[in-house]
Structure formats: structure tokens, C-alpha cells
Amino acid sequence: MRRRVFIASFLATAILSFGGFVSxxxxxxxxxxxxxxxxxxxxxxNFSFGPAAIKxxxxxxxxxxxxxxxxxxxxxxxxxxxxxxxxxxxxxxYTFTKPGEYPYxxxxxxxxxxxxxxx
Amino acid sequence: xxxxTKDEIVHDHNHDGIDRRGFLKCMAWxxxxxxxxMQGGVLKSYSMSRMGEMIPExxxxxxxxxxxxxxxxxxxxxxxxxxxxxxxxxxxxxxALPAPPEFLLHTGDxxxxxxxxxxxxxxxxxxxxxxxxxxxxxxxxxxLNDDGKQYLDRFAKGAxxxxxxxxxxxxxxxxxxxxxxxxxxxxxxxxxxxxxxxLEKDVxxxxxxxxxxxxxxxxxxxxxxxxxxxxxxxxxxLSYLKKFGSVTVLNGHIHQTMQKVEGNVTFHTACSTxxxxxxxxxxxxxxxxxxxxxxxxxxxxxxxxxxxxxxxxLGVVDSTLA
Numbered sequence: 220m221r222r223r224v225f226i227a228s229f230l231a232t233a234i235l236s237f238g239g240f241v242s243x244x245x246x247x248x249x250x251x252x253x254x255x256x257x258x259x260x261x262x263x264x265n266f267s268f269g270p271a272a273i274k275x276x277x278x279x280x281x282x283x284x285x286x287x288x289x290x291x292x293x294x295x296x297x298x299x300x301x302x303x304x305x306x307x308x309x310x311x312x313y314t315f316t317k318p319g320e321y322p323y324x325x326x327x328x329x330x331x332x333x334x335x336x337x338x
Numbered sequence: 339x340x341x342x343t344k345d346e347i348v349h350d351h352n353h354d355g356i357d358r359r360g361f362l363k364c365m366a367w368x369x370x371x372x373x374x375x376m377q378g379g380v381l382k383s384y385s386m387s388r389m390g391e392m393i394p395e396x397x398x399x400x401x402x403x404x405x406x407x408x409x410x411x412x413x414x415x416x417x418x419x420x421x422x423x424x425x426x427x428x429x430x431x432x433x434a435l436p437a438p439p440e441f442l443l444h445t446g447d448x449x450x451x452x453x454x455x456x457x458x459x460x461x462x463x464x465x466x467x468x469x470x471x472x473x474x475x476x477x478x479x480x481x482l483n484d485d486g487k488q489y490l491d492r493f494a495k496g497a498x499x500x501x502x503x504x505x506x507x508x509x510x511x512x513x514x515x516x517x518x519x520x521x522x523x524x525x526x527x528x529x530x531x532x533x534x535x536x537l538e539k540d541v542x543x544x545x546x547x548x549x550x551x552x553x554x555x556x557x558x559x560x561x562x563x564x565x566x567x568x569x570x571x572x573x574x575x576l577s578y579l580k581k582f583g584s585v586t587v588l589n590g591h592i593h594q595t596m597q598k599v600e601g602n603v604t605f606h607t608a609c610s611t612x613x614x615x616x617x618x619x620x621x622x623x624x625x626x627x628x629x630x631x632x633x634x635x636x637x638x639x640x641x642x643x644x645x646x647x648x649x650x651x652l653g654v655v656d657s658t659l660a
Contacts, residue, residue, distance in 0.1 A: 265622050265623040265625065266565075266623035266624060266625060267623065287623075287625060288415045288416075288417070288625055288626050289625055289626065290450070290451060290479070290482070292482075296523045303482075303483055304451060304452070304482040304483055306451060307415070322523065323523075324523035324524065326521055327478045327479070327482070327521075328478075328566055329521040329522060329523055329524060329525045329526070329566060330524065330525075330526075330564070330565065330566040332523050332524050
């Protein structure tokens, strides 16, 4: 009998949490519908970022992909973001939530520089 | 350097537009290092791929060692899918020297991605070299992701906290410098204030007749700043060495040999044991130079012979200090 009570309370908790999850999920979906998520890609090739400068709206997720034979990194000059080393075909993404200019460079080959302008 | 092609080994290329010949010549050096010998306080450096041409008597001196560089263990792309094999080839050449060198200098980019197994691989292969002591400096590929912690733990025991150090061998003062840390956006290699202050103190007490050999990964002279081939504050470092009659600077990083004499200082860069890079400005980027896979082995295999008869573009680096 004791066990049955325990199970019942567990189920109730589970249902409540699930309900919470659903409502949270729904609200996320709703906001996503209002404002579709924006994405942009920067290709790393021939020891350069292409395009070297991009303009994106707030909320954009920028993905860098390394198409070079040599590893590179994507490191914000102002320490806003920092990728691990990216070997050939590896990717790094960062979502820009605030407007501003974000200069960055490859910390292995610092002559490689780029900029994301978030509006 | 201008107008003095003897001093800059790579100047002697065949003007055939594309860089294939230069590339093949450099491949002659793939898997090799440079044999260095001090004779009367002057450092002479020989390509290990042309050892057959050397007269053993002329290679004797007070002290000899071998510089190897840019092993890039872990690299497996088209330019050289088997960098372990080319490093082993370098060790075979070292072991075939008529007199074993006292030690090896590795001027960085030991690994390709700073992975423990890559460092292990190089250490394992170098264990079979006749010279047991290896002195390292890090390349930018050795300090990825962890600010060099792994490199420092492994290769910089007894060094200063930042990884730089000096030692004496038979009256020659060796200085290993680190110029691949804390690189700034848009900049070149960097030594930094702390290291420069240490260097100034380190050489201050030495007699001006002491031969000095400085080794670091990125060239300490402006080879080609557009590709980052230089060190921001190298002039400051060299200013501390002005009083010495014999200064030699050994670097890696650019995967090709170059030499330059400036006053009392001779600069050398070594080839990679892994893959060549283009000459400064002769390609859109400094990426690895490739040939079709089936050609690579034959190029590696025959060049020792072919280029014995060739021009001296990447041949013997046999220089005296001014």
C-alpha cells in the first residue's frame, strides 16, 4: 500500500514536470515562429575567412567551417567567443544576441582576421 | 641580403613560372634535417639529404648537432599521408652520419593538433636516433587548446615557466625561445616582455667571444610578414646579441630552407620533415604543397639522387659568419 502511494506521487510529479516542459517548449516554438532563426556561414579556405566581414541581424547563428588542409581557430579579439582548434571540415558556431561589431582572428595564424557586424 | 643570392639559398630557383621544381627540390629535404657543426666558433650547416657529397673530414668540429623541424605528427593529407615514415627517414639519415651528433634540436610543430598520441609518436621515433638528447621549442601546432600546458609538461622540464631556456655545450651558448604564444590579431610571432627581459639577463654575463645559437619556431627575421612569417619583437631580442661575434639563429615554421646574413647574425630556416610550403608570395596562401599521391613516394624516394646533380638551390648550406 505504501508503495502504491509512492508510485502515485511519483507519477503526479512526472506529469507536472512534463507539463512544464511542454509549455516551455511551446512558448519557444511560438517565439521561433514570430522571428525565424537566422543563420550565416563563413568558410575558412586558403588561410582566409570568406567573407571576411559579414552583416547579420541579432539572433543569427554564424557557423565557421574549415575547408583548409591546415587547422585554424576562430577567436574573438575581444574574448567574446573562442573555438577549439578546427581541423579540416570541422565547424564552430556562435549565436550573436547583441548588436555590435565582433572582430575575430585565427589564433594560430593571426594574419587571418575577420569581422561579424550584428545589427 | 639584397643582391647576395649566395646567402639566400632559395633564390636559386628555375624560372619556370609554377613552383613545381622548387617543390621537388624541397621534397628532397622532406624527411631530412640539417647537420650543424661548430668549427672554430663558426657554425656550418649541411643538408642531410646531400650527405653523400660531404667529405667526412670537413664535417668534423668542436661540436655537432642536427636540427629537425615541423614533424607535424598527425598530419595525413595529400601533401604527405605518412609523416611518421618521413620522420623515420630523417632518423635513419641521422644514424648514418659518420660521427654521431651530440644532440638534436627540434624547432617546433612536433605535432599537428597537440594530441598526446602525436607527441608520443615523435618521441618514440626519435628514441631510435643515435643522439639521445633532444632540445625542443614549441610551434603553434603544439600549444593548441591548452595554452601550451601539455607541451610545457612534456618538453620544457627545467625551462623557465614560459618554456624558454638556455644551456651550454662545449663553450657554445644555446638559447631556446618561444614565439608562438599569445599571438595577437593581425600580428606575427611574439616573444613578449617577460621573455625579452630574461634573454637580456641570460646573455649579459657572457663574453663577446662566446658563440651564440638561438633557436625558435617562427623565424626571428621578416621572411614574409604578409603570411605571418616573422616575429614582432625579434629586433629587440637581437639587440641583446649585438656584442657577440658569432650569432646563429635557427628557425622552422616555413617548411623550406632560407638563409640570410645580417651583420654578426646568420639566420637559417629548416625544411619540414612532413610537407613543403610555397615560397613567399608564390601561392595564394602558405598551405601545404601537393602532388598526386602516386608521385609523392617516388619524389621522396629519388630526389636524394636526382638533386645531387642539380643546382644548389636547396643544397648545401655552407656558410661562415661575417
